Amino acid sequence: MVRLPLTPADVERGQRLGALLRRARGDRSMLETALDARVSPETLRKIESGRVATPAFSTIAAIAGVLGLSLDEVWAEISRPEGARDRLVS
Amino acid sequence: MVRLPLTPADVERGQRLGALLRRARGDRSMLETALDARVSPETLRKIESGRVATPAFSTIAAIAGVLGLSLDEVWAEISRPEGARDRLVS
DNA sequence: TGTTATACCGGTATTAGAATCGGTGTCATG
DNA sequence: CATGACACCGATTCTAATACCGGTATAACA
Numbered sequence: 001m002v003r004l005p006l007t008p009a010d011v012e013r014g015q016r017l018g019a020l021l022r023r024a025r026g027d028r029s030m031l032e033t034a035l036d037a038r039v040s041p042e043t044l045r046k047i048e049s050g051r052v053a054t055p056a057f058s059t060i061a062a063i064a065g066v067l068g069l070s071l072d073e074v075w076a077e078i079s080r081p082e083g084a085r086d087r088l089v090s
Numbered sequence: 091m092v093r094l095p096l097t098p099a100d101v102e103r104g105q106r107l108g109a110l111l112r113r114a115r116g117d118r119s120m121l122e123t124a125l126d127a128r129v130s131p132e133t134l135r136k137i138e139s140g141r142v143a144t145p146a147f148s149t150i151a152a153i154a155g156v157l158g159l160s161l162d163e164v165w166a167e168i169s170r171p172e173g174a175r176d177r178l179v180s
Numbered sequence: 181t182g183t184t185a186t187a188c189c190g191g192t193a194t195t196a197g198a199a200t201c202g203g204t205g206t207c208a209t210g
Numbered sequence: 211c212a213t214g215a216c217a218c219c220g221a222t223t224c225t226a227a228t229a230c231c232g233g234t235a236t237a238a239c240a
Contacts, residue, residue: 002223003198013148031186040229045188052227056144056197057151058103059228061165071161075151092193093228121216130199135218142197146227149198 006053014053016078017060022048024067037062096143104143106168107150112138114157127152 006014025033025048034044039059046052047059064071115123115138124134129149136142137149154161 002200003225005225010148017147029186041187042230043228046227049188054146054148054197055227057107057147057149057165058100058144060147061161061169065165071151071165075147075155075161079151091228092230093195095195119216131217132200133198136198139218144227145197 010053011050012081013078014047014055015050016081017055017074018048018050018052020074020077021063021067021069024069028067033063033066037066039063100143101140102171103168104137104145105140106171107145107164108138108140108142110164110167111153111157111159114159118157123153123156127156129153 030044030048031041034041037044037059039062043052043055043059044063047055047063060074061071064074120134120138121131124131127134127149129152133142133145133149134153137145137153150164151161154164
């Protein structure tokens with residue numbers, strides 16, 4: 001294998017990331033947020049909808065900067081499914 | 091255009107990111123660090139040598155986690171070239 | 181109604197990240 | 211000297227991120 005396909009864990013983490021960003025955006029315009037972060041509105045929409053599982057570090061950093069989010073907190077949130085519902089393979 | 095090529099600014103930021111990670115790794119083994127972060131040793135080497143300009147958020151988060159780095163501080167360091175006054179490891 | 185603005189979606193194009201392989205250099209230790 | 215363990219490099223493979231396009235839907239408003 002050369003470029004491993006996304007694992008289900010990757011996909012789920014991407015969905016949590018998207019949901020988090022959408023919540024944090026609140027009632028702000030998606031268009032304005034994307035332009036402020038200097039990313040394409042399509043890219044922001046795909047990330048928010050969970051269709052981009054592993055976006056670039058710089059992309060997330062730019063969006064988080066616009067939304068006033070801490071990258072450390074974002075990572076902590078999405079890497080452990082909140083609610084402490086750890087359903088890993090035992 | 092469809093997928094914009096990397097800008098010189100992207101490349102330079104990638105190089106700063108790599109240099110920062112390498113300094114933070116200190117005398118730790120590159121192999122051990124990569125395995126702990128669950129990334130390929132080649133990937134870590136490419137990021138440290140600045141040959142991967144825009145790595146994935148999850149990749150950097152995993153490496154930073156192993157090295158005990160704050161993602162917010164990493165981003166702050168590499169996104170402003172002027173403040174390149176890194177006196178972490180001398 | 182028609183217009184405007186935003187969000188959403190499928191399809192597509194193109195670059196780039198992530199990983200493997202094979203080989204080289206080095207340094208320690210047997 | 212030989213061997214083993216890392217680090218490094220170039221080439222290659224293959225998937226995924228980013229972005230643009232055309233179209234649809236919806237709501238606000240003149």
